[in-house]
Amino acid sequence: MRREWDGEEMGPRFRGDDGVWLVNDVIETETEIGAEGATTRMNMIQAINSALDVMMMRDPDVVVMGEDVGYFGGVFRATAGLQAKHGKTRVFDTPITECGIVGVAVGMGAYGLRPVPEIQFADYIYPALDQLVSEAARLRYRSAGEFIAPMTIRSPYGGGIFGGQTHSQSPEGIFTHVSGVKTVIPATPYDAKGLLIAAIEDNDPTIFFEPKRIYNGPFNGHWDRPAENWSKHPGGEVPEGYYRIPLGKANVVRAGEALTILCYGTMVHVCQKVAEEAGVDAEIVDLRTLVPLDIDTIEESVRKTGRCMIVHEATRTSGFGAELSALVQERCFYHLEAPIERVTGFDTPYPHSLEWAYFPGPVRIGQALKKIMKD
Amino acid sequence: MASESPRANLNPLSLHVPEPKFRPGDAVDFTSVDIPAAGTARRPDTADDAKDFIDLAYSMVRVLDEDDRAVGPWNPKLTPDTMRRMLRNMALVRAFDERMFRAQRQGKTSFYMKSLGEEAVSVAAAAALAADDMAFPSYRQQGVLISRGCPLEDMMNQIYSNSGDKLQGKQLPIMYSEKRFSFFSISGNLTTQYPQAVGWAMASASRGDTRIAATWCGEGSTAEGDFHSALTFATVYRAPVIFNVVNNQWAISSFSGFAGAEATTFAARAVGYGVAGLRVDGNDALAVYAATEWAAERARTNQGPTLIEHFTYRAEGHSTSDDPSQYRSAGEPTAWPLGDPIMRLKNHLIAIGEWDEERHAAQDLELAEMVKTAQKNAEKNGILGHGLHQPLDTLFDGVFEEMPWHLREQRQMMLDEEEASGRPWARK
Numbered sequence: 001m002r003r004e005w006d007g008e009e010m011g012p013r014f015r016g017d018d019g020v021w022l023v024n025d026v027i028e029t030e031t032e033i034g035a036e037g038a039t040t041r042m043n044m045i046q047a048i049n050s051a052l053d054v055m056m057m058r059d060p061d062v063v064v065m066g067e068d069v070g071y072f073g074g075v076f077r078a079t080a081g082l083q084a085k086h087g088k089t090r091v092f093d094t095p096i097t098e099c100g101i102v103g104v105a106v107g108m109g110a111y112g113l114r115p116v117p118e119i120q121f122a123d124y125i126y127p128a129l130d131q132l133v134s135e136a137a138r139l140r141y142r143s144a145g146e147f148i149a150p151m152t153i154r155s156p157y158g159g160g161i162f163g164g165q166t167h168s169q170s171p172e173g174i175f176t177h178v179s180g181v182k183t184v185i186p187a188t189p190y191d192a193k194g195l196l197i198a199a200i201e202d203n204d205p206t207i208f209f210e211p212k213r214i215y216n217g218p219f220n221g222h223w224d225r226p227a228e229n230w231s232k233h234p235g236g237e238v239p240e241g242y243y244r245i246p247l248g249k250a251n252v253v254r255a256g257e258a259l260t261i262l263c264y265g266t267m268v269h270v271c272q273k274v275a276e277e278a279g280v281d282a283e284i285v286d287l288r289t290l291v292p293l294d295i296d297t298i299e300e301s302v303r304k305t306g307r308c309m310i311v312h313e314a315t316r317t318s319g320f321g322a323e324l325s326a327l328v329q330e331r332c333f334y335h336l337e338a339p340i341e342r343v344t345g346f347d348t349p350y351p352h353s354l355e356w357a358y359f360p361g362p363v364r365i366g367q368a369l370k371k372i373m374k375d
Numbered sequence: 376m377a378s379e380s381p382r383a384n385l386n387p388l389s390l391h392v393p394e395p396k397f398r399p400g401d402a403v404d405f406t407s408v409d410i411p412a413a414g415t416a417r418r419p420d421t422a423d424d425a426k427d428f429i430d431l432a433y434s435m436v437r438v439l440d441e442d443d444r445a446v447g448p449w450n451p452k453l454t455p456d457t458m459r460r461m462l463r464n465m466a467l468v469r470a471f472d473e474r475m476f477r478a479q480r481q482g483k484t485s486f487y488m489k490s491l492g493e494e495a496v497s498v499a500a501a502a503a504l505a506a507d508d509m510a511f512p513s514y515r516q517q518g519v520l521i522s523r524g525c526p527l528e529d530m531m532n533q534i535y536s537n538s539g540d541k542l543q544g545k546q547l548p549i550m551y552s553e554k555r556f557s558f559f560s561i562s563g564n565l566t567t568q569y570p571q572a573v574g575w576a577m578a579s580a581s582r583g584d585t586r587i588a589a590t591w592c593g594e595g596s597t598a599e600g601d602f603h604s605a606l607t608f609a610t611v612y613r614a615p616v617i618f619n620v621v622n623n624q625w626a627i628s629s630f631s632g633f634a635g636a637e638a639t640t641f642a643a644r645a646v647g648y649g650v651a652g653l654r655v656d657g658n659d660a661l662a663v664y665a666a667t668e669w670a671a672e673r674a675r676t677n678q679g680p681t682l683i684e685h686f687t688y689r690a691e692g693h694s695t696s697d698d699p700s701q702y703r704s705a706g707e708p709t710a711w712p713l714g715d716p717i718m719r720l721k722n723h724l725i726a727i728g729e730w731d732e733e734r735h736a737a738q739d740l741e742l743a744e745m746v747k748t749a750q751k752n753a754e755k756n757g758i759l760g761h762g763l764h765q766p767l768d769t770l771f772d773g774v775f776e777e778m779p780w781h782l783r784e785q786r787q788m789m790l791d792e793e794e795a796s797g798r799p800w801a802r803k
Contacts, residue, residue, distance in 0.1 A: 142546050
């Protein structure tokens with residue numbers, strides 16, 4: 001299946017469906033390239049590409065590997081140009097074996113390299129689970145620090161692109177459940193670059209899930225309206241050089257008094273739109289990192305607003321929302337004025353034709369909002 | 376459930392479930408095991424194309440013959456000193472195993488795994504590799520660690536999870552990690568070390584290093600997906616790595632037939648990948664040395680990986696947790712046609728006038744004494760289950776480089792629990 005994403009055959013057709021899957025869409029920049037401290041307009045793909053490029057220039061130990069990432073530059077173009085610039089021994093294509101990709105990255109880390117493997121879609125990460133859960137995540141612990149796995153596994157995740165059940169999943173809850181792995185999910189190009197740089201510099205294994213629906217623009221959940229791109233969003237203004245956003249720091253994207261909405265990835269933008277349309281003064285917290293979690297920001301916000309809604313695309317049962325809900329209940333129970341609301345995907349495989357019925361969009365979030373705001 | 380409308384004109388299908396030749400109580404007869412004569416396998420150039428010596432994946436490299444002579448093109452022509460050193464290391468591994476097995480039976484630790492009968496596989500390989508070539512072992516390569524001079528006491532500290540255990544009691548006994556001896560942290564998960572060894576080797580090659588990697592797994596665990604991922608990666612990038620498949624005939628209670636041995640050899644797995652494949656008498660230290668030396672030379676000259684099947688026999692149980700008399704004939708270990716690797720090298724050294732029974736007996740005594748002394752010293756650091764050997768809060772160290780809040784919180788919870796329990800474990 002994944003081969004079909006390579007060429008022009010599938011791409012235009014998907015773009016035609018909803019007009020947003022514009023992965024080759026380059027935003028024109030007027031800023032001088034390479035100027036120290038200069039910023040430029042980037043979409044999330046370009047920001048990720050820039051993070052990889054910056055880190056490969058700064059640290060000769062950084063290597064990028066994965067299916068189709070080399071000469072071709074990745075099916076989403078995230079690694080475009082990197083092989084030509086940094087050479088084939090630092091940016092290379094791999095055999096189609098996710099177990100092998102992560103296992104090899106463990107060995108490279110043991111040698112002293114800092115691998116950044118790409119798993120082409122989060123939906124294909126499962127063959128690598130043993131290498132991730134039993135090896136990378138526990139290597140520091142089991143060797144008492146003799147060996148570490150300083151890898152960052154990048155992987156596009158999430159729905160909203162008519163990818164069906166094999167190109168739409170949100171498996172973050174599987175990884176947050178594993179001790180020894182960090183899980184990071186950006187919501188803007190600016191965050192994507194800063195967080196990816198921090199993840200690469202981190203000496204522990206990090207899962208870096210990229211919400212592919214917002215690669216090109218801040219999708220607000222209204223799939224039937226014209227798509228936006230990053231050219232007007234403040235998060236699309238990205239420094240060209242090195243900067244980092246520390247892991248474990250959430251971002252309050254909108255301050256408010258009425259309720260707290262905890263979200264990440266694509267849902268940050270959907271929630272903003274829903275609150276705006278409902279005229280509710282919501283405080284919207286983009287978690288950015290699920291493990292380690294910025295509990296202080298969450299607590300502070302919920303204590304202030306007295307209401308908490310949690311929104312994620314992933315299936316509901318044992319999803320990360322369950323953990324968030326438990327934490328808020330444990331820590332903010334006496335400040336809560338209403339039961340915590342969870343808005344999630346359904347406990348079904350991710351559908352194809354019924355994507356928008358599955359997707360936790362404006363209607364589902366709007367109804368939950370009404371419910372939680374009732375006296 | 377059978378089909379409602381069987382095709383009456385066709386024979387019914389039948390499912391083949393492999394069955395070992397001998398079960399408990401059966402008389403053992405290994406005459407059907409094909410053992411080619413020593414010295415008959417040809418020795419290709421290390422630069423030859425893998426497809427030009429496919430026959431070696433189906434025959435067997437053997438050097439020591441029935442008259443204790445070293446014969447044929449694979450004879451590594453080692454000096455008596457090197458052979459005596461290998462003999463000593465094999466005997467030391469056996470003495471160490473014996474002592475630690477007994478320690479487990481005495482309740483001093485939870486678990487142990489012997490390598491009885493397989494000592495040559497690790498010791499001779501270690502002798503042929505450079506000391507800083509990176510080993511990605513499975514759980515039965517204590518011979519590599521001992522050959523590289525790891526202090527026995529350190530190994531025992533790990534086995535006892537005591538205060539001298541630098542792994543802080545975090546790992547099951549024998550799952551050593553010894554970076555200073557280029558020995559990777561052992562995992563209990565099977566064959567996960569295979570792609571890791573390839574990754575290390577690729578990194579070494581990409582850095583213009585001269586070190587190569589060697590990894591080991593059992594014949595049973597070649598069935599894991601990691602094995603195939605590793606071979607694919609290795610052949611694609613011509614990684615400087617040596618894959619050792621220790622075919623000791625048994626994976627706990629499953630005989631090698633459950634990994635495909637009825638149909639082909641394990642060395643033949645290499646053929647499909649275009650990887651050099653050698654099948655070696657694993658109880659012949661000189662053959663193991665020669666094959667490893669050949670593969671190392673091939674790897675070091677950028678000719679790519681080699682898979683070596685070591686045909687051997689697991690003379691004891693899988694670990695202290697199983698009783699082999701429950702699933703195989705007790706006669707198997709003594710009837711094994713390739714004999715005892717220590718005996719065979721010893722007899723060769725005696726045959727060439729470089730060793731004798733008296734020296735051998737004296738060495739055995741010396742080694743037993745040495746292991747005993749190491750054990751006494753290790754036990755001064757404590758044994759498993761007798762008191763707390765690590766501060767309680769080390770439980771939370773090393774999950775991440777820096778401890779996040781949720782682990783700090785859980786650590787405090789544990790310390791509070793300890794205080795509330797009235798059982799001050801940490802002070803015992």
